[in-house]
Amino acid sequence: MTTSVELVRISKKYQDQLIADSINIEVAKGEFLTLLGPSGCGKTTTLRIIGGFEVPDSGTVLINGEDVTALPPYRRRVNTVFQHYALFPHLTVFENIAYGLRRKGASTDLVKERVARGLERIQMRGSEKKLPAQLSGGQKQRVAMARALACDPEVLLLDEPMSALDVKLRKEMQVELKHLQKDLGLTFIFVTHDQEEALVMSDRIAVMNRGRLEHVGSAEEVYERPRTEFVADFLGVKNFLRATLEGAEKGRFRWMAAGGQAILSDTGGTAKVGESRMLGVRPEKIDCAEQLAKPAVNQFSGRVEDLLYTGSTTSRHVAVASGMRLETLAPSRPGAGVGSEVQVGFDSKNVLVLDES
């Protein structure tokens, strides 16, 4: 595995606020890495540091092993698909795609050939003479892709390129983009705040929070075994419970929650006996029925307080003893209504033990 991009202890401050806090990451050649996080977490700044639009206060940016920290954007073999595409409004689709090639002094024939290939790739042949204003959002995004790829970059940076598209188109483009990346075997560094988008496309996800990388791992790892409260919360864990580790019990870990509930988990995480941690359980991992088919390791009885029907799924908010409230999620089918007495249960393997962020 060769390294395409490497960030070494990158830090950046804006008006005394750390936007990037000692970021270390290696991105392999041909990898699809997503920087995921809420707005203001530093993901875009990190991308801009790789692109050369921001100079880090400290740290090193290596591209293909070469230190490019001090190089301006136009001397890096990195291209960007910008959030709002930044297509040149005064240039045609052809000239937009040709822009980078022309700056490199490519011959007319080469420009023609490359632009034609680019248009082919984005299925927009025949639109050469159109101006960006005449294109739809999806087309603009495609042209922005073709323009960035025409320069034959080592790494492609994508700054929330889907955020301006409607949901349906976004889903299509996600698949298309993933295919394109696989076909080209190119390193993609993608920035988004949309966890689903990140899960669908990425080989690895780096979850960012307040300028730091909280968790870097495969989509499955980050989703199934989030390391911190923040990552769990950002990736859809809804049920959080503070509990103290009491000890082991039949090969499991026994926790005591604040309200006096005992909870069993398979892992102890980083906790030692007597230490407290936040426990998390995903709503879809909790069964909820008037009578559970088989008893669960962690089982409580309670009452349905809210029922949220979204079509394919239904979410039930169940209040159990000691004031604990659990959010469950299951495929929609007839079941307990609001006010029903129900049993809720989840297996010990579904209990996440989370570190502080």
Add this chain to the structure above:
Amino acid sequence: MRADEARSSRWLATLMDPALGWLFAFFLLPLAVMLVISFARRGTYGGVEWIYSLNNYVRAMSPDYLTIYARTLAMAGATTVLCLLMAYPAAYYIAVKADPKWRNFYLLLAVVPFWTSFLIRTYAWILLLRTEGLVNTLLVGMGLVSEPLKLLYCDSAVLMGLVYGELPFMILPLYTTLAKLDTGLLEAAEDLGASPAQAFWTVTLPLTLPGIIVGTVFVFIPSLGAFVTPDLLGGSKSIMIGNRVQDLFASVRDQPFGAAISFLLTLIVLAMLFVSMRVKKATEAME
């Protein structure tokens, strides 16, 4: 058109009446009178004899006058180019680079000269440039020149005065287009391998062309008809067409000929406006 739209457009028409009336009474009507006079003949005592011919226009095409036209075009052209070269960096700084807090202050500085009468400002140039003026006193005092330079009553003095007077009219439209410039496009250009200079020529300049055209029109046209500046700062040889027209009306009292020359000037201006608006439209259509 919906009823309330029709009503509001009727309202607008009513509100525009005073402006239209003004334009008609003090612009179109005098222009028509001038057109008629330009075909008439000069009376013995400076009046107008209503005998029509093309004589005035033929005379206006004589080599003497063509030289003055050429000089005028050259002066106005040089003024425009100098204004553009000086105003672009200034407008760029104000619109793009300056701290937004200070933007309005800088714009204010650009228009501050308007607070003083143009005539007074032009006289101030005389005080600066004359033989015993500030500039020469300083130069001689510092020993840079042995005797005062001839700075006043020459073409360069006229040019300086014109550029000084017209500069704000170039800065303001340039500022307006530059303020609208999406700096993200410049980042995109750099991302695609353009050096800052290349990004300027391929992105900034084409996108601010509408402002350049408006500024050019704003500066070129008044410079073309300038007569106060060349009158006060220019020598007998730096005459411009505006001075000629003034002379013909005020001292020579050949109103028909003055009208003909004015009319030719108006035609030149109209032709240039037409061309520049076409170019502007073409460049704006791209956005």
